[in-house]
Amino acid sequence: LPERNYLADALRTETVGGVILLVAAVAALIWANTFGSSYTTVSHFHFGPGALGLHLSVAHWAADGLLAIFFFVAGVELKRELVAGELRDPKAAALPVVAALCGMAVPAIFYTLVTVLGSGSTSGWAVPTATDIAFALAVLAVIGTSLPSALRAFLLTLAVVDDLFAILIIAVFFTENINFVALIGAFAGLAVFYLLLRLNVRGWYVYVPLALVIWGLMYNSGIHATIAGVAMGLMLRCTRRDGEERSPGERIEHLIRPLSAGFAVPLFALFSAGVSLSGGAVAGVFTRPETLGVVLGLVVGKTVGIYGGTWLATRFTRAELNKELAWADVFAVASLAGIGFTVSLLIGELAFTDADMVNEIKASVLLGSLIAAVLSGVLLKLRVRRYRALTDAEELDEDESGVPDVYEQGDPEYHLRMAAIHEKKAAEHRRLAQLAGAASNKPDSPA
Template identity: 75%
Template structure:
């Protein structure tokens, strides 16, 4: 009697069609946002390294807002604490959706991105700590190289034109969502200043009201937007980073569909807010955070100072090793096995993209070294350089796999019966096989007719020659 075989799940296997369609919509917005993010970062660097740099510094430091409410902030702080709350609100919705309808809803499937994200954050932190401590540098920046910027990573894919299979794209997107979750926890736990318990209590109360209104089915942006702004302001004044309010409200939205719904409320709001996040909030944050001096001396100092070298090595090496190693561990010690259509170099190429840490890394750098403007500027430059090196290496690896990707994507998108559903999703449908048999018979008949025309036995529809 043959021994029973273990049931193994496919690692990075084909996505269900609804999930694949949602992924395609999300990637289109994130890719456009990533291109805008890249443009904003380049604009900031040019602005800060030309004779117009005084104007850049003046605008970044310009204060506005009601001081009586503790909100008289600089433009740079409004971008980091205010606009990024929108970004984290979308991240909260995406995380909620992944938990109830995406890759994270099944604990067995969730093991892969969770392990990969944890390893992809732990190894860069270890690399930074080892480099900084060996050189006598500050350990405050250990969390800077732990984050992944999904918009920038997808922009790299768009620019180099790689036809990445949907399973790997979904892995990168889910990995970044889990990465954002742990980055939020890091910010909340390690970068919270002295707490104002009164403001924090009112912030919790405001979030409870937000949740109650959602539970009661109250509709209208004019109710939720003012309440969201109040919750954000209270969270800011509490000492907890204000972006936590955005995440909390995003997680409260319902992301599962009822029978009479085409999309859930969370998906609908995400569809409305994601362009605002990717097209405005994040690029403006980059514009007022990426403007650092990149003179020849400053660039060389990045590779000599232990803190900045730790950030670069953490992003370039730590992220790739951590994500790839975490994925390998999941395949080695769980029931998951790699999709036979993919190879480990494919996973390494995507893992190297995780080293693009731009947005959240800049934010954590500001929080970690806000009291030291000189070192804070050098850390920003290190984030930019490390992300650039990671992007270049990832582009090279992806280009080497480009032809394989194109074949896989062509197979995924093939729709012989022209019904709008890729054939690969209909292989178990009897009606699909009947349609395909009819199509093949029609093609065979056309081929025979053309062969007869070529041999001179017929002239087509006019009868025998």
């Protein structure tokens, strides 16, 4: 139906996806702080086949199940960047990759220092390391309409690399007990998935059941189930062959993205962002070392890490900043990367077991992300104003020659034309001044 196509196309845009995610987060906060008991009841309601080890709560289905769709799309984006995007060229990829790594290491250092000095728990060191692709790109799409396209490419590459390493962190540091039988079964399923892709087997009725089996085995193995989504996304072919308008990866991502942006991620936000924001809880964010470490890591650590890493890479390696970008642009993007909503909330749930601590960590993620969004919004708005001024100067044609003045400044006749224009304007101003003076001296003047 045309309405369905219109809705799907809207959900593929970064702005709409970011707005829906924001609405879901706000709805979760309102629900949890007005009807908290019903929010808890729904979040903890269990359903699913217990015999398969999948009798999970609603919150777990959202975090482990639906979020796998989001990570599947992230895996396809990463594959596309590796084979056809910024990450294909090592020289072009070096700068955002170094920026992403430094943007993860420095927030972790900030968190660790704050918690060690404050005698807190270092378990949440990975919480402030992640960047939320959906929110960050949505803010850039809304505010940065006049910014260079290279800025979006830099942010997208940085966020994709950031997500890749966040996934590795989840797999390595937040996996306690491994069921090797289930893990081997998951790898066998992935091998079958890869083989079917290479044999050009088509049909959702083949891949969807197989993907569900792989996801269930990965969940039961003890490794976070979202890893299965990333692995399947990376296996898709993202290069076009003769006669193809779009590669399989592009086609499947095009189909799945509305489901991810309009259903999976908002539902995860709805059942993860519902934290109690009483006055004491908000004040506690700045008094507990764990929560303070998360806020400082997101707001300060991300900015320092990404900007500093980019500067060091250009200073001591052959990597070069894109000619379209200024260092002020990099600083604005670095502050924008402090929005760590989706993956930071997920890591916060994995890092702590105490319910009160998880609630406070979530509150600190929300507050840190909000501060980063406001700060980056102001910085991006200043850059937009700067680029608009440059555009207006480039398009100015004061002598009405049909050629912008900036391209004529080396022409001797241009200066003669401009002098004549200024003299004409000055004469017009003198004549208007004389008329105004004469009118004011007449006692019966209508003026």
